[in-house]
Amino acid sequence: MAGRIARRCRVPQRNAGFDHQQWRGAAMLKPPQVDKYEVLDPDEAQRLRQKMERRKEGIVDRYNRSLSEDRSSNVGSFRQRSDKYMRPFCLDVHLSSKYVNATIMHRSRGRVVAAVSTNSKDMRATLPSRSDLSACRIVGETLADRAKEADCYSVIYIPRKLERLEGKLAAVVEAVANCGISVYHADKGIMLARNSSQK
Structure with a gap:
């Protein structure tokens, strides 16, 4: 009876065949940077890059415009x-x-x-x-x-x-x-x- 209780309460040991240090180092490694447009035609890749640049510029312009509108609305009129x-x-x-x-x-x-x-x-x-x-x-x-x-x-x-x-x-x-x-x-x-x- 005592042996069964001892076997049940035994703490499972770590798997000796698995190297945790190697796994942690592999997880911390960053994958190499690969250009996602390299597989395309050069003209098509250039067109897609320009399209993404214009999209980023539009997002920044909309953000700056919203900030300016918020500032102008908080200022109030001259009478206020x-x-x-x-x-x-x-x-x-x-x-x-x-x-x-x-x-x-x-x-x-x-x-x-x-x-x-x-x-x-x-x-x-x-x-x-x-x-x-x-x-x-x-x-x-x-x-x-x-x-x-x-x-x-x-x-x-x-x-x-x-x-x-x-x-x-x-x-x-x-x-x-x-x-x-x-x-x-x-x-x-x-x-x-x-x-x-x-x-």
């Missing part, structure tokens, strides 16, 4: 590139279930010009609610006053994805526009201060 310098101040409004935050930021410098939040100490004590329409209007008026102190009289509003100008958001923007700050809507391309003044 100069917009953040022509309208440097951006209005950003963040609404949550508890608080209302509004800021005016310099787009090229990344500096906050004016900021108002219903969660701040000066606004917390005076507001009965921190997230209703009246609080949104007070936030817009306070933000407009602080922007005037910082010599900012024109801002651009860039809505986020799937964001509509209605409800509490519209209340903040209209309050800023009614206090003498020109608000430009980026998507609609209109000045919201003129529309609110007409009402």
